[in-house]
Amino acid sequence: MKAIVVVDRHWGIGRKGGLLFRLPEDMAFFRATTLGKIVVMGAKTYASFPHGALPNRTNVVLDDSGRTYPDAESASTPESLAKLLAKYPDDEVFVIGGASVYKLLLAQCDEVYVTKVNADGDAEVFFPDLDAAPDWKLARCGEPVSDNGFTIRFCRYIRA
Numbered sequence: 704m705k706a707i708v709v710v711d712r713h714w715g716i717g718r719k720g721g722l723l724f725r726l727p728e729d730m731a732f733f734r735a736t737t738l739g740k741i742v743v744m745g746a747k748t749y750a751s752f753p754h755g756a757l758p759n760r761t762n763v764v765l766d767d768s769g770r771t772y773p774d775a776e777s778a779s780t781p782e783s784l785a786k787l788l789a790k791y792p793d794d795e796v797f798v799i800g801g802a803s804v805y806k807l808l809l810a811q812c813d814e815v816y817v818t819k820v821n822a823d824g825d826a827e828v829f830f831p832d833l834d835a836a837p838d839w840k841l842a843r844c845g846e847p848v849s850d851n852g853f854t855i856r857f858c859r860y861i862r863a
């Protein structure tokens with residue numbers, strides 16, 4: 704399992720139920736990376752999408768309210784999620800947020816795709832700081848890219 708996230712310089716990821724920045728280049732990267740794959744998300748992240756489930760991906764929503772989704776599979780516990788994912792043994796799985804689901808599933812991830820934005824987004828919710836985590840190491844970071852006035856870098860962390 705892998706995670707994919709865009710963070711500000713404090714590992715902030717969201718505010719008021721939404722993202723911190725509008726980043727078309729990063730959106731394109733996210734789309735290209737996750738197309739055809741399984742994407743696992745929390746109920747709040749699903750609710751933040753304007754058109755429901757992300758197209759051309761198997762969407763899985765973690766939701767303990769008992770709600771079902773017309774365009775996504777859902778799981779109400781980490782155990783039922785594991786059972787559901789076992790139906791797709793050959794598929795790549797990306798955890799796509801938000802904060803609570805990253806926290807829940809990071810221990811099961813072996814790689815994290817981190818887009819780093821060189822700005823302070825005044826975040827309310829955060830991803831764990833992988834630079835301060837002894838069990839993670841920065842494997843690579845691309846050259847800075849300009850995206851809608853921001854400077855971003857596409858980085859990869861792997862388990863140390």
Ligand SMILES: NC(=O)c1ccc[n+]([C@@H]2O[C@H](COP(=O)([O-])OP(=O)(O)OC[C@H]3O[C@@H](n4cnc5c(N)ncnc54)[C@H](OP(=O)(O)O)[C@@H]3O)[C@@H](O)[C@H]2O)c1
Pocket residue numbers: 707708709710715716717718719720721722723744745746747748749751765766767768769778779780781799800801802803804805807828
């Ligand atoms: N920067 C990024 O890359 C990125 C990516 C994704 C999201 N975000 C941001 O992150 C924020 C949302 O994060 P969030 O932590 O507030 O919400 P979230 O993780 O998207 O969703 C939280 C909800 O998921 C369900 N859930 C979580 N853990 C569960 C478990 N163990 N079992 C069953 N259900 C579980 C619960 O839904 P119910 O209460 O309905 O049961 C919970 O309320 C937004 O601001 C969003 O824009 C940022």
